[in-house]
Amino acid sequence: MxxxxxxxxxSHETTLAPPPAEPAEVRLNxxxxxxxxxxxxxxxxxxxxxxxxxxxxxKKGCDHGQCGACTVLVDGVRINSCMTLAIMRDGQEITTIExxxxxxxxxxxxxxxxxxDAFQCGYCTPGQICSAVGLIxxxxxxxxxxxxxxxxxxxxxxxxxxxxxxAIIQVKGEVQS
Amino acid sequence: xxxxxxTRANDVADAVQNGxxxxxxxxxxxxxxLLDLMKENVERPDHLIDLSRIxxxxxxxxxxxxxxxxxxxxxxxxxxxxxxxxxxxxxxKAILAGASPQLRNMATNGGNLFQRTRCYYFYDLATPCxxxxxxxxxxxxxxxxxxxxILGTSEHCIATHPSDMCVALAALDAxxxxxxxxxxxxxxxxxxHRLPGDQPQFDNILEPGDVVTSLxxxxxxxxxxxxxxxxxxxxxYAFAIVSVAAALxxxxxxxxxxxxxxxxxxxxxxxxxxxxxxxxxxxxxxxxFKVLAENLLADxxxxxxxxxxxxxxxxxxxxxxxxxxxAI
Ligand SMILES: Cc1cc2nc3c(=O)[nH]c(=O)nc-3n(C[C@H](O)[C@H](O)[C@H](O)COP(=O)(O)OP(=O)(O)OC[C@H]3O[C@@H](n4cnc5c(N)ncnc54)[C@H](O)[C@@H]3O)c2cc1C
Ligand code: SF4
Ligand code: FES
Ligand code: FES
Numbered sequence: 001m002x003x004x005x006x007x008x009x010x011s012h013e014t015t016l017a018p019p020p021a022e023p024a025e026v027r028l029n030x031x032x033x034x035x036x037x038x039x040x041x042x043x044x045x046x047x048x049x050x051x052x053x054x055x056x057x058x059k060k061g062c063d064h065g066q067c068g069a070c071t072v073l074v075d076g077v078r079i080n081s082c083m084t085l086a087i088m089r090d091g092q093e094i095t096t097i098e099x100x101x102x103x104x105x106x107x108x109x110x111x112x113x114x115x116x117d118a119f120q121c122g123y124c125t126p127g128q129i130c131s132a133v134g135l136i137x138x139x140x141x142x143x144x145x146x147x148x149x150x151x152x153x154x155x156x157x158x159x160x161x162x163x164x165x166x167a168i169i170q171v172k173g174e175v176q177s
Numbered sequence: 178x179x180x181x182x183x184t185r186a187n188d189v190a191d192a193v194q195n196g197x198x199x200x201x202x203x204x205x206x207x208x209x210x211l212l213d214l215m216k217e218n219v220e221r222p223d224h225l226i227d228l229s230r231i232x233x234x235x236x237x238x239x240x241x242x243x244x245x246x247x248x249x250x251x252x253x254x255x256x257x258x259x260x261x262x263x264x265x266x267x268x269x270k271a272i273l274a275g276a277s278p279q280l281r282n283m284a285t286n287g288g289n290l291f292q293r294t295r296c297y298y299f300y301d302l303a304t305p306c307x308x309x310x311x312x313x314x315x316x317x318x319x320x321x322x323x324x325x326x327i328l329g330t331s332e333h334c335i336a337t338h339p340s341d342m343c344v345a346l347a348a349l350d351a352x353x354x355x356x357x358x359x360x361x362x363x364x365x366x367x368x369x370h371r372l373p374g375d376q377p378q379f380d381n382i383l384e385p386g387d388v389v390t391s392l393x394x395x396x397x398x399x400x401x402x403x404x405x406x407x408x409x410x411x412x413x414y415a416f417a418i419v420s421v422a423a424a425l426x427x428x429x430x431x432x433x434x435x436x437x438x439x440x441x442x443x444x445x446x447x448x449x450x451x452x453x454x455x456x457x458x459x460x461x462x463x464x465x466f467k468v469l470a471e472n473l474l475a476d477x478x479x480x481x482x483x484x485x486x487x488x489x490x491x492x493x494x495x496x497x498x499x500x501x502x503x504a505i
Binding site for chain 2: 022024041044063064065068077078079080083084085087088090131134138140148149150151152153154
């Protein structure tokens with residue numbers, strides 16, 4: 001992954017010739033592991049995860065904050081990783097879809113998505129699951145209407161919404177009992 | 178996105194100092210508007226000064242019974258803050274009507290004030306736009322202008338300010354605390370944003386390098402009868418076509434205080450204080466609310482695709498006020 005990127009960015013520089021910028025050192029704790037990157041300031045957190053570290057679970061849908069496919073948790077709070085720069089997150093703790101399970105033991109939200117068949121193509125799913133975990137952490141959703149409203153930042157082109165909501169209701173019930 | 182250099186500001190003084198020595202720089206806070214515009218090459222700063230680590234994240238009581246909202250507090254932390262929910266529910270409702278949970282977790286109170294118009298021609302580098310490129314013309318006036326302004330427009334620009342939060346801040350008579358190279362200043366919310374006139378490139382009255390440090394909400398008795406009515410093309414996660422921040426203080430059915438600010442209709446939140454004052458001491462009736470609606474929209478002008486907003490705004494005002502008058 002890393003070699004591929006170096007190659008890709010090498011050819012990018014010769015064709016488009018962006019002005020050279022001093023890569024900065026950025027330290028990110030991702031899924032409990034410390035990563036130190038040398039990257040340019042304009043690399044989004046999303047691109048840092050996918051292209052520099054190889055965590056491709058986090059998806060790029062729109063790259064403009066409109067779809068939620070890139071949702072990750074920063075210090076437990078859900079955000080759009082496309083709308084922040086990696087350098088702004090220096091020193092922070094990031095959890096991606098790859099970091100939710102404990103070894104082979106899936107996170108309850110992952111299990112619930114499987115139980116309820118809460119996906120079709122799966123492209124939005126990592127973002128949906130991270131967003132749903134963030135929603136439970138926030139503790140503001142008390143009923144189906146709330147869940148719908150507070151999951152509105154995640155678009156599913158396959159329209160798996162009904163089953164996504166059912167999965168979240170299941171986990172909410174587990175958290176409460 | 179263009180290339181740029183990056184500095185992280187430690188505190189407000191550091192941010193102001195950095196701004197004073199840099200040219201073509203931008204502050205960045207949550208990043209949710211600036212990075213969007215940078216990815217479209219609408220904004221092309223050579224340098225970013227990151228405000229996000231500055232400790233202006235508190236929400237605290239002020240000496241005169243009001244509330245101070247730190248400029249770097251997130252929109253989510255502000256909307257869900259217990260003091261805001263109890264004393265300024267209008268603000269909570271307006272914030273929660275905007276964007277998505279993820280975006281509200283990133284967006285800051287300061288950044289929200291500076292978000293730029295969602296005019297599609299402003300975003301499209303292939304089309305003329307006086308706001309993006311002064312003197313190039315306005316594509317919206319004779320173009321497709323469904324999301325555009327009906328009040329306070331000029332022949333140079335008919336863009337709207339897209340914020341929901343700012344509509345509530347206008348209704349609540351907020352004050353904006355600013356620190357710049359020439360020291361500190363306090364700006365009434367009504368004066369913060371400007372109308373496009375012949376300089377639509379300027380959204381507000383601040384000077385380059387000015388940092389918003391906090392917002393002050395004065396004490397009021399407007400926590401009981403409030404609503405934020407947002408009309409949009411889908412039920413959630415869309416900008417307002419028309420929105421109404423409405424608040425009443427009632428004595429029986431007599432109006433003691435009334436606030437009505439409109440979003441989605443102008444280059445700034447739209448409020449006419451004289452129209453509100455005219456209703457004080459009168460009964461909270463549909464007839465009186467209709468008078469206010471007519472007064473607020475008296476100078477409205479449509480541009481074709483957005484002309485429907487004039488009637489829509491009037492009806493939205495009456496509906497919002499009727500709803501809040503009923504709610505005890
Ligand atoms: C898909 C999408 C949907 C949205 N929907 C809505 C909606 O429905 N309603 C709504 O109201 N908003 C909506 N928003 C906009 C969102 O609310 C704004 O992007 C956000 O409030 C901007 O805050 P920020 O901290 O991220 O600003 P940034 O992007 O970091 O900064 C924006 C501008 O503010 C300046 N700035 C920031 N802080 C300060 C400061 N303290 N002092 C001086 N200058 C400063 C920066 O220089 C920059 O120019 C939406 C955004 C997206 C991407
Ligand atoms: S309305 Fe304003 S922002 Fe939109 S094209 Fe015209 S000048 Fe540009
Ligand atoms: S890729 Fe980030 S919101 Fe769509
Ligand atoms: S499962 Fe296909 S986009 Fe959601």
